[in-house]
Amino acid sequence: MDDDQETPSSAPSDDTSDGRSVVAADPSLVSIDAVASPAPGGPAVASVPNEPALAMSLVDHLAELRNRIVWSLLAIVVGAVAGFVTGEQIIRFLSLPLPSGLTLYYNGIGDPFAIRIRIALVAGVILAMPVILWQVWRFVAPGLTATERRAILPWIPAALVFFTVGVSIAYVILPFAAAFLLAFQTPDLKPLLTAREYFDFVSTMFLAFGLLMEFPILLVGLSRVGIVTSERLRRSRRLIVLVISVFAAIATPGGDIVSPLVLGVTLYVLFEGTIVVIRRSGR
Numbered sequence: 001m002d003d004d005q006e007t008p009s010s011a012p013s014d015d016t017s018d019g020r021s022v023v024a025a026d027p028s029l030v031s032i033d034a035v036a037s038p039a040p041g042g043p044a045v046a047s048v049p050n051e052p053a054l055a056m057s058l059v060d061h062l063a064e065l066r067n068r069i070v071w072s073l074l075a076i077v078v079g080a081v082a083g084f085v086t087g088e089q090i091i092r093f094l095s096l097p098l099p100s101g102l103t104l105y106y107n108g109i110g111d112p113f114a115i116r117i118r119i120a121l122v123a124g125v126i127l128a129m130p131v132i133l134w135q136v137w138r139f140v141a142p143g144l145t146a147t148e149r150r151a152i153l154p155w156i157p158a159a160l161v162f163f164t165v166g167v168s169i170a171y172v173i174l175p176f177a178a179a180f181l182l183a184f185q186t187p188d189l190k191p192l193l194t195a196r197e198y199f200d201f202v203s204t205m206f207l208a209f210g211l212l213m214e215f216p217i218l219l220v221g222l223s224r225v226g227i228v229t230s231e232r233l234r235r236s237r238r239l240i241v242l243v244i245s246v247f248a249a250i251a252t253p254g255g256d257i258v259s260p261l262v263l264g265v266t267l268y269v270l271f272e273g274t275i276v277v278i279r280r281s282g283r
Contacts (some may be wrong), residue, residue, distance in 0.1 A: 119199060223281070
């Protein structure tokens with residue numbers, strides 16, 4: 001054997017499972033660990049979005065919406081049951097605005113039951129309104145900042161007050177609306193008013209007045225998120241008046257002048273008051 005021949009002390013290892021020996025042998029290669037863990041001060045490696053987590057977030061959001069709707073419907077059902085049980089007293093109360101001596105008739109065998117159901121449902125919505133507004137707030141609140149929650153929370157009871165005021169105004173003007181419509185009778189035209197038509201008229205008027213009275217709450221909410229300002233509302237006054245007039249005419253049933261006039265004037269007064277409130281809040 002030649003003395004100049006060197007015998008290697010050990011054979012190269014074939015173990016490259018962790019990639020370290022290959023990297024040590026060839027400096028041009030980059031370690032997997034170096035890619036996974038960038039050097040201090042170096043740019044962060046972009047991570048791939050966790051799509052299952054995002055999907056779960058959407059599922060949770062829809063589940064929360066479902067829960068809020070279920071609680072609102074349960075409140076309406078409870079209110080409707082109370083309205084059905086006290087249906088006779090409600091019918092008597094709603095008949096008070098009619099002129100003395102005017103009798104309500106029905107011409108279908110199922111009309112009395114259908115009327116009780118309609119009145120019960122409307123009563124259920126009215127009685128459940130506090131729960132409905134609270135469920136809306138519970139659904140929206142998690143997406144708001146602490147400042148926005150503190151700013152909007154006081155308007156939740158205000159929305160309930162506005163709805164109640166709207167229903168009360170509808171009941172107050174009901175005798176005037178009925179008197180206006182019945183004033184056009186002649187000796188040859190006598191009213192034969194059906195109970196279904198009358199209570200449909202009353203129910204629609206109550207809900208229309210109650211819901212449209214939430215208009216100021218909507219404007220205040222839009223101002224809180226920066227969509228509208230007092231100056232912008234002031235410049236759009238003519239357009240707002242037109243919109244209020246159209247909505248008041250469409251929302252009020254019966255075709256009388258009193259109902260849309262009272263609703264329109266009330267909404268306009270609230271609109272002007274809302275501008276003042278928004279201006280004082282610095283928006």
